Amino acid sequence: MRPQTYKLLRTLLLLTLVFIVGLTDALATHIRAGDLTMRRKPNGGEREYIITVILYRDVNGVPAGEGLIDFGDGTEPIFVQANNLNPGDYTEDGETQILIYQAEHNFPSNGTYKISYFERNRNQGVRNMDISSETPFFIQSEFLINPVLGLNSSPVLLIPPVIKGAIGQRFVHNAGAFDVDGDSLSYRLTVCLQGRDTPVQNYRFPDDPNEEWSKVTEQCEEPADFRIDEITGDLIWDAPFVAGQYNVAFFVEEWRNGILIGSVNRDMQVIIDDIVNLRPIIEAPADTCVVAGDPILKQVFAYDQSNAPCYNTDSTLDWGPHRVSLRIAQKSDAVPISPYSEMDFNVVNGGVNDSEATGAFSWTPQCSDVRQEPYKVTFRALDHPNSRNQQLGTLENWHIRVLGPPPTGLVATPPNSTEITNRDIKVTLNWDAYNCEGADKIRIYRKKGSIDFNPECETGLPAWTGYEFVDEVDANATSFVDRTVQQGANYCYRIYATFGRPQGGESVASNEDCAFIPDGAYMVQVDVEETSEDNGKMNLRWTVPQDLTPGKVPFYNVYRGEGNERLDDSEYQKINSSLIAGQDTTLMDILINTDETQFHYLVELLEGTNTSDAVAFDTTLLASSTRLRSNPALDYIDLIWEANVGWNLTPDTVEVGANKVAVYHKIYRKIEGDETNFSLYDSVFVHTEGLRYRDNGKPDAPLDDKKLYTYYIETIGSFEVPEIAEPLINRSQELTVELLDTIPPCPPTLQLTNYEEGIRMDSCLIEPFKDGDKLCNKDRFSVQLVWRNMIGADCDDDIVKYNIYYSRRASFSKNEFGAPIATIDHPIGVPLTSPVSYLIDNREYVEGSYAVAAVDDSGNESILSNVIIQDNCVYYELPNAFTPNGDNYNDTFIPMRCPRFVEGIEFTVINRYGANVYSYKSVENDADIEINWDGKDNNGNELEPGNYYYKGTLKTYRLKAEDEKVEIKGSFVIIKGNSSQ
Known part of the structure; x- marks a missing residue:
């Protein structure tokens, strides 16, 4: 199907849907809330999914109708109708019907898809959008299909989204999101939609500052608090101020291996009533852990608040105490989601009017329940006043992390004497088979020496224990040979199991077992005697070898290396000038940088009858300084x-x-x-x-x-x-x-002084230098910055340096200035209260913005000093006559005095007939701004004496770019008398 055809069909489907619903009721109003999730079809293909839309219908609206599911892959959207309807499919207050819409779909390829659901209309009377009864309901969830990341189903939301709250009381909702794959979840607020990526008209969050829906918290603190906790998923409104219906939308985002792989959209309705009742309170246990196979037994306590609030003491109102019901919010016989369906929660009521409830929680998780992410158990307490519309509830989260059981039977076996003789240095590990479903690897760790480690809710081996990773093997392995060991140490091992992604998770570490591998001699001391950059000292000591050949005596060479790891032989330095003999097993290593460098040492063992025939036979295990x-x-x-x-x-x-x-x-x-x-x-x-x-x-x-x-x-x-x-x-x-210092110094107070050829230039009224007084070189200006530090109780006085800031244009903040042009240390021996100066020399200009900031020895920088902004006083004056007659006096047309702050010039001479006879343009970066014209025209011919005119453009140094071009014009006379030659 061509894209144009698809778009037309989609538009017709949407119009048809609107028309069908419109036939039922021209002002159809019913949808309160909904969410859209996806799960892989059981026994289906890799890209076959079941999309589920759960809607919550206002029973005062029209009956359930059709909706439109768009799969977001270019295929045709489909109409769906509610199914699995039962008379009991209502929320507890009976005012909201729960509808389930489902569709199966085979996606054409891997990729990210936005799946959406559309229906008209929302229920009427939603405060934070315009005309909700005529506003479509639209939710869209995003889903990634990527076989590289593994098969995936979206989280399911187990707690219904239509919740009641009360004016002036803290409101909390939690979606009860559970991810069957064990992926990490986060939560993010969004806006309610009426179409794909289209917000509803004039949507406002409940804490909109232009509305009066929120003013103060339940504890009367300002401001009110409306947010979603990105980790726990608690949607918090503390506290509503105006009764009514409010819709709020958020995403439950799903992460795997640090990659966002999906987001489930929930659009929910919060109903705030003016209720003369107080919500119940839940006291849940502290977050905890449990090892798979072990039971966890805890108690949860809930009670109804019976005291009327201080702002209303009318004793005729029904403040309670009322009977309280307590349950696990995610646990439902209608939706038996594991592991919630396996949790037992027996509740016993007590107190006045059964206003107290004690729940006995018990659960024995299995190996299949081990995962990296904790299980969130949300308890819900609901009170039962005489009037149902006065009913209030409370949610409280409890997190349980399920750990794998520790591997058992670990035994570490050192090499025997024959293996040591044959240099087959190894430690052999054996352990019992690890029979826990889902485990994929056994990770092996070791350290030198033993340590007690009794983890509570800690899996694996934290770094502080000193254990280091060696290797890993498949979970069905029961042995490992460690060939990375050396003689001269007691190696202690622990192992633990890891579980495959996406659920992940780890086991508790095993008990420890150790294997000592003997050596001929041992380093026993690497002691820092003195800390210094160039005169450090290290005390070294080792033991006399016990495995010498009869009739031989020991000798030693000591080698030093930097760091604490074994180096290549070429990187070691021998620190003894001759063999150390016999029972002398100490050495002082001197003239080293113990302040900045960690060293380690090796002792080479030799044996012989004297130094001339000594032969090396072993080397100790290295030992580093602490x-x-x-x-x-x-x-x-x-x-x-x-x-x-x-x-x-x-x-x-x-x-x-x-x-x-x-x-x-x-x-x-x-x-x-x-x-x-x-x-x-x-x-x-x-x-x-x-x-x-x-x-x-x-x-x-x-x-x-x-x-x-x-x-x-x-x-x-x-x-x-x-x-x-x-x-x-x-x-x-x-x-x-020193302690971490976050307090910056106070800003200095800055003053400037300008100089021209070393002479103070305080104002534009100073006479420019006359020719001959000074050379008219361009780089003749300088600016001296002088500042004083402000030292006080609120400012650090550990100032060590200063950052100098300069900008050609008007600047006021560090961002506008950019990087400092220079950094100078505070002068040694100068009190902090004394002035400090910095000279910016050899410049063509002084315009710009200047500031200084003080920096302390922790690197904290003060705010800027007062910013001084100044402009240049441009000066450029041409003569009204000159005499190019070759007498070396007034032979060239040049400025009368040294120009100030001129970068370049374009200059044209015009004769009395209006013709341009001479043109000059200074070359940028090598400009002769003094012209030095000899009175000849552009062809090199001498001009006749008489009156001439000039015009030109100066390019000057100014603070504002628009001020830098200055037009000049005037007249002069060429006079030609007798030459002095």
Whole structure:
């Protein structure tokens, strides 16, 4: 079908629909709300879908009619009629009938489609649109069909959209969106439509500032609050002020792998009544998690508010308390959506008039329920006053994340002695088969040393635990061989399962198991003795090898590398000038930059009878220094440290003498100006808290954003084997930190002084320089900026530099100025209250806008100083006579004094007969603005003495572009007396 034919047919269908509905009732009014969703047809093809439109009809309107579904793919729209009608298909108040329209469709290709539904008319009396009874109802949902992203069905909206609220009370609606594929959902407000991408006439949101539908919140705070929570989907109106019907539209957007793959459109009606009743209150449990296969048991409590509000104490009104019903809003026998159909919720009423309800929630999710996104359970409480039209309800969300069960039976087996001898260094992992539906991979992690990790609602292995990813295998695997290990460390492993997309999800991590791989010798100390950029010191220590050939003695070479990862051999520097022999297993590495660089070390082991016959036979596992980093905030400083070492940095205990002592890393601190020496400030039980610490200050000594804090960490570690003495104590480098400073300095106060050839030029009245007094070079002007800082209680006084701003035109903001033309440091030793200056030299002009901003040591920039805008005083005066007679005096026609602020000139000489005899045009960027005309015409012939005229155009330097061209004209005399030669 050609596009023109399709468009004509579509128009005829729409007109036919309008005509059919018009036959029923010329003023047909009925639709309150609706939404449009799609799902893949069971056992259908990849692009076969069932489109479902659910409408909500005002029972006071006409009976259900036909609607038009457009598939958005160029095929013909189709008429559909309501089906599956039952006498009970009404909302709880009985005022709205629920209608279902469906159509099946096979889309022609992959792509994005806008599927829409059209029908006339909406119900009458909607406040926030014009003449709703004559306005079509139109919804359009968008859907992506892309096999690369996987098969897909749109979210379903399980909570009906026709909701009642009360004047002055907070109103909340939630669509109860559930995505069967487990895709991530977000929510976005839109406008109500009457046609494809066509808003209804004069649509206004309920908080339109030109209306009085919203004034204050339920708590009488301004302004009123109307929005949709983009994460939870709560549509909130806090609070309506005028009774009536309002229509609101929003999209439920569906995301997969960060890609928007669809959006479901809901157009809903909010009915606000002047109700003498208060909505019930729900107390839901805190969001939680549950492992698949384990039951979750929680209680939900709801009660009716019985106290009349303070603004109305009429005791004759029916304030309650009323009976309260409580249920799961998404749970419906008519629409048995899993997993809501599997949730049990038994409610028991109590209190006065059964005004309290306690719901016992129970659910045992299965492996098929594991997913990345939490399940949203929405509870609904409804009170039951004597009059149904006074009834109010409340919604409350609760989120449950279903986790996969942890893999079991993990065993880590180190290489045996034969394998070590043959250099077959590996750790073999075995675990039980993971029998959980939907799992696709087992991810393997390890760290050096053991750590307690008891996750609650945490899957996988967070970075703070120190575990690093090794590899992954299929979910049906039960073993793995790790060949990336080295001798000299205790490797501890955990594994967890991941679940396939789109639902995704992870399991809880397994229990830990460790495998120690012995070595001939071990690095046991890389301790920062001194922090310095050029005189740093590092204490190194290692153990004497135990596997020497009988009759041989050990020797050592120590190698240093930057960073904490193994490098190529060529990148290492040997730091001992000769072999270190025997029992000497320490070395001080000096003259290094421990302030800015992390180092690691390797010890090469040699054996022989003396240094001349020593032969290398092994190398220790590398060990790095402990590197301390910081993340400062406004009122606290986070410290994080790490090291790549063979020992465990987070053991729970170490042996000290005959005792086991808990391991705490120690935090040492000093404050600039207050303390000259470090003192022990605090400690961290790193086995459970990790290698991190937050300094919040002390109750009697909060952190000060005007002070510098310097830290270092003393770490304690263990190889967790009896052969190596413990504890292993190593210090980090010293690190100086300040709180995150967001307070900018105050703006400086700026003054300008202009100079011409070094002489102050305060006004346009100053005489221009005379010829001979100064050279008339163009770059003879300068501007000196002088400013003073404003220091006060509301401004930072840690100013370290200044940004200089300049613009040729009138500018007032940083955006108009653009980037600074220069940045200068505050002069060393100069008080902040003293003036600071900056000279802009060697310029052809002084016009423009000038400003300065102060910058503190955290990079915060002040607002601009006062902006000074100035223009140039242009000066260009030509003589009324000259004598081109070759006497070297007044031989050329030039300006009488040095021109000011002239960039170029176009100049023409005219004789007394009106003929142009000479023309001159200065060349831009190399312009001789002084003309220097010798009295000859354009052909090089000398002009006769007499009267001449001139005209020309000056191109000047001015603040405004429209002022830059200046027309000049005048007359002069050529005089030719006797030459002096």
